[in-house]
Amino acid sequence: MRAALKVVMAAIFAMPAAVALAKSPDCASWPTNMALTHLKNAGLIDIPSVIEAQTKAVRLASEKIGKDLYQQVYDITFHTKDGKTIEVITKSRASSEECSMSAVDVYVVSNKIGGSAEQPSEGTTKK
Template sequence: MRAALKVVMAAIFSMPAAVALAKSPDCASWPTNMALVHLKNAGLIDIPSVIEAQTRAVRLASEKIGKDLHQQVYDITFHTRDGKTIEVITKNQASSEECSMSGVDVYVVSTKIGGSVALPSEVTTKK
């Protein structure tokens, strides 16, 4: 009976680790930070002027493309102290061990046509 209890307890305690590996990683900070660097290098934003508390990153997609490797797409919006808003779409690869499995492709959204103003599942992201 004790042996069976030990097996059941071991299975219960090992489940969260197994579930965590299967889950898509939450890696919003990596593409957010890299987008800021790309925007700064392109002369589109001054990093100290960004209001960090208003930065929004919404994961649009996360597709498993290998063993513990996901391709992720984020919609990130930055607001600056002078009232400027810059929206970007990012694409990168992440794993449960490392968010920076690839560089970050950054696409600046110049015009939004139709649809809603904001996505319902917006998540605040801090650097």
């Protein structure tokens, strides 16, 4: 009976660790930093002009595609000191050990139409 209790207790304490390992990794910083680099290299943004506190990254999808390998899609919005807003969608692969399991594909959102698309405020551009 005592041995069975030990097995049950060990299983209970092991469950949170197993669940945590199965959870999709939060890797917003990798695609955000790479998107910023790609935007700079394309001449679309000046990094010192970015208001870091206003940068917003929202994970849209995270699909398990292998053992501890996830394909992730983020919607990232950058705001600059001169009032510009630049929005991108990124796609990359991540694991629980490493966010940079692949290069980051960056797609610049040029226009949102229909649905809940917000209208740009005065002085704001969507590129």
